[in-house]
Amino acid sequence: MEPHVNPEVRRVADDIGSMEIRGAAKIADAAAAALATQAKESDASTPEAFRSEIRVAARTLHDTRPTAVSLPNALRYVLHGMEGTTVEQLRESTVAAVERFRERLERSQADLGAVGANRLKDGDRIMTHCHSTAVLACVEAAVAQGKELTAVVKETRPRNQGHITAERLHELGVPVTLVVDSAARRYLNGVDHVMVGADSIAADGSVINKIGTSGLAVNARDRGTPVVVAAQTFKLHPGTLTGHSVDIEMREESEIVSAEERAAIGDPTVENPAFDVTPPRYVDAIVTERGQFPPESIVMLMRELFGENTTEPWLQSVT
Numbered sequence: 001m002e003p004h005v006n007p008e009v010r011r012v013a014d015d016i017g018s019m020e021i022r023g024a025a026k027i028a029d030a031a032a033a034a035l036a037t038q039a040k041e042s043d044a045s046t047p048e049a050f051r052s053e054i055r056v057a058a059r060t061l062h063d064t065r066p067t068a069v070s071l072p073n074a075l076r077y078v079l080h081g082m083e084g085t086t087v088e089q090l091r092e093s094t095v096a097a098v099e100r101f102r103e104r105l106e107r108s109q110a111d112l113g114a115v116g117a118n119r120l121k122d123g124d125r126i127m128t129h130c131h132s133t134a135v136l137a138c139v140e141a142a143v144a145q146g147k148e149l150t151a152v153v154k155e156t157r158p159r160n161q162g163h164i165t166a167e168r169l170h171e172l173g174v175p176v177t178l179v180v181d182s183a184a185r186r187y188l189n190g191v192d193h194v195m196v197g198a199d200s201i202a203a204d205g206s207v208i209n210k211i212g213t214s215g216l217a218v219n220a221r222d223r224g225t226p227v228v229v230a231a232q233t234f235k236l237h238p239g240t241l242t243g244h245s246v247d248i249e250m251r252e253e254s255e256i257v258s259a260e261e262r263a264a265i266g267d268p269t270v271e272n273p274a275f276d277v278t279p280p281r282y283v284d285a286i287v288t289e290r291g292q293f294p295p296e297s298i299v300m301l302m303r304e305l306f307g308e309n310t311t312e313p314w315l316q317s318v319t
Ligand SMILES: O=P(O)(O)OC[C@H]1O[C@H](OP(=O)(O)O)[C@H](O)[C@@H]1O
Pocket: 022, 023, 024, 025, 026, 129, 130, 131, 132, 133, 134, 135, 161, 196, 197, 198, 199, 209, 210, 230, 274
């Protein structure tokens, strides 16, 4: 019999899939919290049954979106923390692992923000793409230091997450100019830093982020504008250490065009990749909670953090 998956886990998985819950850090946080609910409410009668439930719940969450490695890294963290020989011990250790993960997440965001703020000077103008809580942490820390910033915010088609960024920046008192994505190059001359988040960072320092990031980075290099990537270390993709590549999520065409619109324009093939890969040569710095790194050196940090351990425990047999 397939182990019981808590309805809250299914709800969170659905919300991640539909992007009701979105953004690499928020996805990781919500997935970890869902595993805690699974653990707390489990009525498994044996340790084996409990472990199976947690693993199936983790797999349900894992199979929602493929690109942001924060999701499997969060699940891996919790599953490694699950230990004990009784159901109660397993439950307690799982819930404790979730709490540790969520605390680390919060702390790392604040520490990263302090590092990123050091790059920003009073009067600087930044350009953003999509909505990244890590980028906003840098801005928030800089604003708290009394620095006055302005921002050019790309709307980020097709889902317009730039609108969320605009709103958050407004709340921080940062004046915003909202532009369509294709206008970015025109505004780069007047910008001091391009600041983006990341969904995954590969061992060679490539940055996987919202579609449009790589074009922006190439344009920024052409204009001499530094590109700063704000990403906690749980965005580092351990699988890339052993030659795996990062899956780029292809989303529904309906996010770009309705069925009627599509029919009216001759039924073209529509493709909707959610992310792209920015090669390390277009990135000036990766800002993490452990400090700032040139992208080419990120592999050293990855080896230190992950060692040889790149296994995925939720892929073990469920029985
Ligand atoms: O972790 P934080 O910095 O919040 O977000 C990181 C990235 O997650 C988002 O993906 P999506 O909107 O979920 O597809 C964007 O690509 C953003 O840059």
